[in-house]
Amino acid sequence: MGEPATKAPLSLAELEASGNLRTGRKHVLSILVENKSGVLTRIAGLFARRGFNIDTLTVGPTDDERVSRVTLTVDGALHPIDQVTKQLHKLINVLKIRDLDPGDTVSRELAMFKVSADGPQRGELMQITEIFRGKVVDVTKRSIVVEITGTTEKIQAFEDMVRPFGLIEMMRTGEIAIARGRSET
Amino acid sequence: MRAVDALMECLKAEGVEVVFGLPGGANLPTYDAFVDAGIRHILVRHEAGGGHAAEGYAKATGKVGVAFATSGPGATNLVTPICDAMMDSVPVVFITGQVRTELLGTDGFQEADTIGITMPVVKHSFMIQNPLEIPRAIHEAFHIASTGRPGPVLVDIPQDLSRAEITYEPVTDVRLPGYQPTVDGNQKQIRQAAKALAASQRPVIYAGGGVVNANASAELVELAGCDRFPVTCTLMGLGAFPARVGGEGVEGAGVSGAGADGIPNPQWLGMLGMHGTRAANYAMDEADLICAVGARFDDRITGKLSEFAPHAKFIHIDVDPAEISKNVPAHIPIVGDARNVLAKLAIEYRALGADPARLGEWWSRIDGWREQYPLKYEDSTDAEIKPQYMIQALYEATGGEAIVSSDVGQHQMWTAQYYDFPAPRRWINSGGLGTMGFGLPAAMGAAVGCPDRLVCCVAGDGSVQMNAQELATCAQDQIPIKVFIMNNGYLGMVRQWQELFWDGRYSHVDMGKFPDFVKLAEAYGATGMRFEDKHTLVEDIKRAIATEGPVVVDVRVTREENTYPMIPAGQAAREMVG
Numbered sequence: 001m002g003e004p005a006t007k008a009p010l011s012l013a014e015l016e017a018s019g020n021l022r023t024g025r026k027h028v029l030s031i032l033v034e035n036k037s038g039v040l041t042r043i044a045g046l047f048a049r050r051g052f053n054i055d056t057l058t059v060g061p062t063d064d065e066r067v068s069r070v071t072l073t074v075d076g077a078l079h080p081i082d083q084v085t086k087q088l089h090k091l092i093n094v095l096k097i098r099d100l101d102p103g104d105t106v107s108r109e110l111a112m113f114k115v116s117a118d119g120p121q122r123g124e125l126m127q128i129t130e131i132f133r134g135k136v137v138d139v140t141k142r143s144i145v146v147e148i149t150g151t152t153e154k155i156q157a158f159e160d161m162v163r164p165f166g167l168i169e170m171m172r173t174g175e176i177a178i179a180r181g182r183s184e185t
Numbered sequence: 186m187r188a189v190d191a192l193m194e195c196l197k198a199e200g201v202e203v204v205f206g207l208p209g210g211a212n213l214p215t216y217d218a219f220v221d222a223g224i225r226h227i228l229v230r231h232e233a234g235g236g237h238a239a240e241g242y243a244k245a246t247g248k249v250g251v252a253f254a255t256s257g258p259g260a261t262n263l264v265t266p267i268c269d270a271m272m273d274s275v276p277v278v279f280i281t282g283q284v285r286t287e288l289l290g291t292d293g294f295q296e297a298d299t300i301g302i303t304m305p306v307v308k309h310s311f312m313i314q315n316p317l318e319i320p321r322a323i324h325e326a327f328h329i330a331s332t333g334r335p336g337p338v339l340v341d342i343p344q345d346l347s348r349a350e351i352t353y354e355p356v357t358d359v360r361l362p363g364y365q366p367t368v369d370g371n372q373k374q375i376r377q378a379a380k381a382l383a384a385s386q387r388p389v390i391y392a393g394g395g396v397v398n399a400n401a402s403a404e405l406v407e408l409a410g411c412d413r414f415p416v417t418c419t420l421m422g423l424g425a426f427p428a429r430v431g432g433e434g435v436e437g438a439g440v441s442g443a444g445a446d447g448i449p450n451p452q453w454l455g456m457l458g459m460h461g462t463r464a465a466n467y468a469m470d471e472a473d474l475i476c477a478v479g480a481r482f483d484d485r486i487t488g489k490l491s492e493f494a495p496h497a498k499f500i501h502i503d504v505d506p507a508e509i510s511k512n513v514p515a516h517i518p519i520v521g522d523a524r525n526v527l528a529k530l531a532i533e534y535r536a537l538g539a540d541p542a543r544l545g546e547w548w549s550r551i552d553g554w555r556e557q558y559p560l561k562y563e564d565s566t567d568a569e570i571k572p573q574y575m576i577q578a579l580y581e582a583t584g585g586e587a588i589v590s591s592d593v594g595q596h597q598m599w600t601a602q603y604y605d606f607p608a609p610r611r612w613i614n615s616g617g618l619g620t621m622g623f624g625l626p627a628a629m630g631a632a633v634g635c636p637d638r639l640v641c642c643v644a645g646d647g648s649v650q651m652n653a654q655e656l657a658t659c660a661q662d663q664i665p666i667k668v669f670i671m672n673n674g675y676l677g678m679v680r681q682w683q684e685l686f687w688d689g690r691y692s693h694v695d696m697g698k699f700p701d702f703v704k705l706a707e708a709y710g711a712t713g714m715r716f717e718d719k720h721t722l723v724e725d726i727k728r729a730i731a732t733e734g735p736v737v738v739d740v741r742v743t744r745e746e747n748t749y750p751m752i753p754a755g756q757a758a759r760e761m762v763g
Contacts (some may be wrong), residue, residue: 034363037312042304049305062484086507090330095363 007154015140023076028107028177031070031088032062032096039093043060043070046087052079058151067095071176073152086088107177110147111155112137116166117144125165132158143168188316190348191353192280193222194324198355201251203227203482203633205235209255210295214347227633230654232259234626235267239277239653241627243270244613245588247400248636251329255525256284257295261302265620267337268306268392272617273421274398276335277437278326285345297342309364316349318724324356329462329678333366334505335398346465370521370529375445378476378500379519379533382412385474387496387547390414391457391486392433394616395422395479395611398524402426403476404527410536410607412541415551417551418455419480424606428453431583432607446584447607453562454551458486459752460598465556466758468551469494474725476500480511480525483617484754493759502526539753558750559600565743566720570669572742574598575604575722579641579669582726585638586630589612592624595677598748600643622651624690628666629655639667639730644671647696657705660710667730668737670702673744681747706737715739 006113033039040059049056057071062069074084085097100107117139125144129136134148148158152175159170186194192215196204203225208216213556219226228237233252254263260281270277284293296726305756309329310320319342326338382388409426411417416426420427432447432589455462457469470473475497480486480706487493489513501508502523507616509518517527562573576599578696579589588615589604591597597614606612615623615632628642649670659666712732716725716739729736749763 037314038300038304041301045304084505090308090505090507091525092364095231 017064019174022078023081025076025102027074027076027081027101028100028105028175029072029074029085029088030098030177031072031094033068033070034095035061035066035068036093039068039091040070042091042093043072043088046091049085050083051054052084056172058174058176066082070171071174072119073175085103087109098179104180105135105177106180107151107175108149109175111148111158111164111170111172113146113148113159113167114143114169115146115162116142116168118142118151123164128161132161134158186351186353187214187218188319188342188349188351189218191320191351191620192323192342193218193224194345194353194355195320196224196251197222199249199324201249204251204253205229205238205242205630207232207235207255207414208253209259210283210344211256211259211284211344212259212347213255213274213282215280215282215342227658229626229658230416231652232262233622234264234652234655234658235280236277237269237519237620237623238492238630238633238655239279240266240270240273240275240614240623241274241590241628241630242634243277243611244261244627245640247610248634250275250630251280251748252277253280253478255295256280256299256344257294257297259295260299261297263302264306265618267303267339267577268336269615269618269620269623271308273615274335274394275337276330277337278323278330279337279576281339281340281341282347283343284342286343287345289343296551300338303339307339310332310339310341312550313340313342316346316351317580319346320353320356321349321360321594323457323461325361326357327564328359329361329364332366334395334503340625365606367506367520368504368525369654370502370519370526372529373517373531374517375526376533378502378519379537380528381474381498381500381517383537383539384477386543387468387471387473387524387530387550388414388544388643389454389468389472389475390416390421390442391419391469391475391477392416392425393419393478393480394606396527397479398423399479399504399523400525400609401479401522401524402609404524404531408527408534411531411569412539413419413452413544413548414476415454415468415547416452417461418469419458419483419486419616420456420601420614422480423456423601423612426450426453426707427607429607430603431664432585433630435723449605454555456532458483459488459754460602460748460750462560463750463761464551464554466761467554469497470758471550472497474498474500477515478502478527479510480502487512488752488760489669489724489755489757492759499742520667534678539581562648562746562749570717570719570722570740570742572673572746573603574672575721575740576600576643577744578719578722579643579725580604581637582723582730583641587611587641588635589641590614590624590628591643592632592645592651593619593621593678594644594645595681595746595748596639596643596648599671621645621648623648625649625668626655628654628668629664632664632666635716640665640749641730642666642668644670645666645677645678646670646702647685649702653709654707656706656711656735656737663734665734665736666734669726669729670737671742672699672702673742675744678748680745681701684745686753702737702739711735713739715741717741
């Protein structure tokens with residue numbers, strides 16, 4: 001039987017009221033998984049069917065070749081993080097999950113920007129790149145490509161600066177993160 | 186030996202008695218191995234029937250069910266049983282054939298991405314990429330299916346790999362570092378729960394299918410008996426707490442007056458939820474403490490979530506941590522096996538020496554509801570069989586001692602309401618997914634698993650047609666299930682909703698007089714009967730039960746009868762109607 005019982009359409013407010021337990025901040029989940037085929041599909045599929053939205057996702061090897069690390073960011077304002085992590089834990093190939101504490105975590109993202117840079121603009125663009133400690137990795141007559149690493153916020157700020165010059169293309173890897181000090185991630 | 190022969194050895198090592206399946210191209214090697222394996226195989230007529238039969242077997246026996254299918258359409262036909270097993274936490278291992286590895290990804294004949302298609306509805310799955318992986322995958326599949334919160338596990342084996350020669354070495358361990366279900370409940374939390382129970386004035390124990398899965402009935406009865414706690418069960422939990430007590434409980438088919446001679450269990454409130462009793466739903470509504478065990482606060486239980494049990498604090502015991510606080514925030518969460526936790530909770534509770542007299546007022550309130558609002562219906566004045574009476578007659582004729590499966594719809598709810606299950610694993614139905622066509626094959630699986638017990642299926646005339654082909658299986662293998670079709674010529678539950686909530690505008694719910702179920706039964710090699718007179722119904726049912734082999738009975742009941750009481754979807758318990 002479909003819901004609701006009556007013919008009255010569901011109001012948006014009612015739909016929103018049905019949610020629970022939002023933290024209201026961004027969460028970086030560091031997930032160790034067994035390096036087996038289909039693991040990423042299982043994680044992505046879980047998010048899709050539970051209605052969780054992944055903001056960024058990166059996958060890579062760890063020091064142990066049998067284990068991979070998935071780093072993903074989720075908006076805690078939209079989803080109950082507690083449910084997200086518990087559901088992830090149910091996947092047999094998921095070994096360990098850490099919800100990284102933003103105050104105790106170093107996080108980085110790599111981005112490349114292709115920006116149009118005709119004559120006079122070029123100097124200004126190079127200056128901005130320098131301020132953000134970026135690197136120019138390619139130059140053509142019409143454009144330059146800048147490589148930049150940093151926190152998501154820094155990359156966002158750089159994007160805001162260069163966008164008025166004419167942003168042709170942008171690529172971001174998504175965030176990776178590691179806990180500070182001796183504690184194991 | 187061949188990998189498929191190793192597969193058979195693994196099944197034997199796991200104690201598999203029976204496999205339900207259907208061969209095809211991609212699992213020809215597996216079926217060749219069956220010839221010499223000495224494992225009973227039941228040839229079903231449709232893979233979905235095999236999957237549901239494996240579920241019925243698992244639910245009735247508590248062991249892991251096993252179903253086989255070939256690649257492509259064979260595997261896709263299993264999707265419904267797999268999803269059903271996931272929703273109701275049924276331990277089943279599904280083993281599918283796959284096309285040869287060289288054809289994978291080429292849209293080969295009968296190729297389907299079985300792993301991909303089933304991924305959202307399995308507890309886990311294994312895609313075999315190397316024949317040497319097969320033994321470990323099979324054992325791990327059984328381990329995962331049967332431990333923690335049980336569920337379906339799928340193993341997909343490409344045809345060429347299944348033929349490969351391997352050296353078989355028995356596997357005695359599992360290597361699943363990411364899978365360690367918590368069994369022992371946290372003692373501190375359990376103590377907290379005991380204290381909360383001792384302090385409560387209006388407690389209710391709300392038990393679900395997890396109690397059945399954990400074989401924790403005795404522990405539930407023990408805890409409830411500590412202080413005369415009121416108990417209600419979900420649809421999936423029926424039988425976990427005996428609805429009647431004090432009867433002789435004579436075992437065996439068709440012995441009248443067996444379980445039925447007991448008196449209603451005074452602590453039993455009946456089922457709760459959408460079609461539960463008023464006593465159960467009102468008790469939840471007014472409770473100050475609800476102890477949920479192996480139950481998941483499904484929308485069919487809570488109704489309108491914001492108005493569910495507004496005065497209650499919640500103890501939530503579940504083996505699956507993700508269930509805790511999923512829908513209703515728990516004040517005292519306890520992750521662990523229901524049997525383990527309930528036993529400890531009873532000990533902790535007894536040590537507190539709570540005053541049982543404090544529950545007196547609560548019981549008089551509950552008794553008031555029970556007296557004022559018993560389950561009731563208006564009986565016919567002539568020979569017409571009311572559907573509710575059909576279940577009462579079945580209860581009387583079987584002495585309450587049968588394993589009863591059902592399909593999905595009105596007949597399912599009436600069976601849940603009127604058949605007082607005296608023990609767990611007697612009630613086999615599809616709760617979470619609500620799969621029409623579940624009942625008949627599930628009864629078949631239950632009968633294979635419990636050959637000494639009477640197995641009845643209460644079916645709807647709509648539902649039964651979705652897997653009626655398994656009657657041929659029952660006839661061929663002489664699986665003596667007794668199918669009672671509650672025939673009102675409608676898709677009854679949908680008709681009821683159209684009547685109540687859609688201004689009586691009936692849209693495609695009238696099934697007419699088709700098919701002739703007596704002739705259908707006979708065509709399949711079963712015995713067909715038709716009952717239309719309520720005055721002889723109990724005796725007629727006994728006659729059907731006494732008939733050898735599979736029997737199909739077309740029971741003509743009132744056409745337009747509604748299932749009551751009812752909490753309309755999305756409303757609060759207080760708003761029960763009927």
